[in-house]
Amino acid sequence: MTDAFAVTPLTKPLDATVRPPGSKSITNRALLCAALAPGTSTLRGALFADDTEAMTGAVAALGAEIKSDSLARTVEVSGVLPSSAGNPPAVDCRQSGTTSRFLLPAAALFTGRIVVDGSGQLRARPFGPVIEALRQLGVTIEELGEPGFLPVAVHGPAGGGRVEVSGHISSQFLSGLLMAGPLMPGGLTVDVTSPLVSVPYVEMTTAVMAAFGAVVDVDGLTVASGGYRPADYTIEPDASAASYFLGAAAVTGGRVTVSGLGTGSLQGDVRFADALERMGATVVRTTDSITVHGSDRLRGIDIDMADISDTAQTLAAVAVFADSPTRVSGIGFIRKKETDRIGAIVTELRRAGIDATEDEDGFTIRPGTPRPTRFATYDDHRMAMSLSLLGLRTPGIEIADPSCVAKTYPNFFTDLTALT
Ligand SMILES: O=C(O)C1=C[C@@H](OP(=O)(O)O)[C@@H](O)[C@H](O)C1
Ligand SMILES: C=C(OP(=O)(O)O)C(=O)O
Numbered sequence: 001m002t003d004a005f006a007v008t009p010l011t012k013p014l015d016a017t018v019r020p021p022g023s024k025s026i027t028n029r030a031l032l033c034a035a036l037a038p039g040t041s042t043l044r045g046a047l048f049a050d051d052t053e054a055m056t057g058a059v060a061a062l063g064a065e066i067k068s069d070s071l072a073r074t075v076e077v078s079g080v081l082p083s084s085a086g087n088p089p090a091v092d093c094r095q096s097g098t099t100s101r102f103l104l105p106a107a108a109l110f111t112g113r114i115v116v117d118g119s120g121q122l123r124a125r126p127f128g129p130v131i132e133a134l135r136q137l138g139v140t141i142e143e144l145g146e147p148g149f150l151p152v153a154v155h156g157p158a159g160g161g162r163v164e165v166s167g168h169i170s171s172q173f174l175s176g177l178l179m180a181g182p183l184m185p186g187g188l189t190v191d192v193t194s195p196l197v198s199v200p201y202v203e204m205t206t207a208v209m210a211a212f213g214a215v216v217d218v219d220g221l222t223v224a225s226g227g228y229r230p231a232d233y234t235i236e237p238d239a240s241a242a243s244y245f246l247g248a249a250a251v252t253g254g255r256v257t258v259s260g261l262g263t264g265s266l267q268g269d270v271r272f273a274d275a276l277e278r279m280g281a282t283v284v285r286t287t288d289s290i291t292v293h294g295s296d297r298l299r300g301i302d303i304d305m306a307d308i309s310d311t312a313q314t315l316a317a318v319a320v321f322a323d324s325p326t327r328v329s330g331i332g333f334i335r336k337k338e339t340d341r342i343g344a345i346v347t348e349l350r351r352a353g354i355d356a357t358e359d360e361d362g363f364t365i366r367p368g369t370p371r372p373t374r375f376a377t378y379d380d381h382r383m384a385m386s387l388s389l390l391g392l393r394t395p396g397i398e399i400a401d402p403s404c405v406a407k408t409y410p411n412f413f414t415d416l417t418a419l420t
Contacts, residue, residue: 007391014254085112101172160184167196181223200268306330372396
């Protein structure tokens with residue numbers, strides 16, 4: 001891969017149908033639930049990317065057997081019931097927040113010592129809430145680096161019962177605890193002690209758990225003991241990935257249909273289309289697709305994106321081409337994702353001559369004409385994918401270190417080029 005990708009501006013309005021790869025979030029939940037189900041599960045439409053390879057490797061380290069067919073997008077998982085961990089090598093969660101935050105509670109179901117680690121980037125992301133929660137459940141956690149960060153060594157097994165966890169840094173801590181709950185003696189009830197961000201991901205968690213036979217009281221965040229059972233499970237395309245194509249239709253005044261994602265989606269990020277609709281795009285939703293028709297005039301909006309923050313950078317790129325400012329709020333917590341996403345998107349748009357400002361919990365983008373720019377991507381796949389949208393309208397836009405998209409969407413630039 002070269003060190004920059006030059007985006008080709010569109011010469012005619014978009015008119016395309018796209019099917020993004022499988023949802024990262026659903027794939028990683030399904031891999032974990034299947035790995036804890038005795039018997040063989042089949043996952044169809046799975047994502048094959050760095051984050052899902054991280055989860056595949058992690059559950060294999062716990063003893064699950066995985067057979068992947070990347071061409072057929074299918075994974076067969078033969079699960080294990082938690083027992084003695086033996087002496088597995090350290091589990092490398094790479095850059096994957098979901099893998100690491102889901103794996104810690106799952107590792108705590110096993111007797112023995114399991115070391116969980118990740119890339120330098122993941123080591124900089126917070127783990128304090130899940131460490132504290134597991135300690136409440138009787139698990140010993142050795143913090144092998146800085147307190148509250150990876151690497152850690154987990155000594156299970158966890159008892160069940162009641163546990164408290166904060167919600168304002170990441171929902172992944174809550175999701176991870178819930179997914180381990182069915183294997184805990186007596187099950188688990190989780191009390192969330194601060195306002196929960198990324199709420200739709202918790203609803204996704206309980207839906208995937210239920211598909212693998214877990215009994216969950218969603219309102220009370222209570223999980224019954226009783227384990228999982230194997231399933232034949234089909235995964236939807238990724239809604240966060242879809243945002244780049246829907247955003248492309250909005251900024252170029254064309255039409256894009258995303259197939260396989262519809263009104264019954266498990267992913268909150270399908271609501272990115274609602275934001276585009278508020279900006280003036282026309283959105284048509286069916287049970288199996290979302291279509292965006294761009295308009296010649298997009299207006300800026302004021303929007304809280306706490307539920308759908310993976311699409312905040314996409315919206316920032318779209319907002320450049322509106323005719324009034326866009327203010328995004330409720331997303332202070334995205335400063336602790338792959339990079340400080342608020343600081344990074346504002347810095348890069350300003351380098352392109354756009355009047356963008358940040359505040360503690362979001363940013364404001366004032367419309368403008370970007371100048372040719374090679375954008376830095378901060379080892380953040382979503383910086384690379386969202387800033388590409390500027391290049392569909394503006395000549396001279398390059399994306400540095402394009403291979404960072406491998407985290408969730410290895411073929412992104414091929415699929416983007418197919419549009420132009
Ligand atoms: O549970 C999940 O699958 C995810 C939850 C969100 O994280 P936070 O809960 O940390 O916001 C999201 O940003 C991430 O890409 C995937
Ligand atoms: C934040 C993200 O991922 P994760 O937290 O799973 O690493 C993302 O995909 O944008």
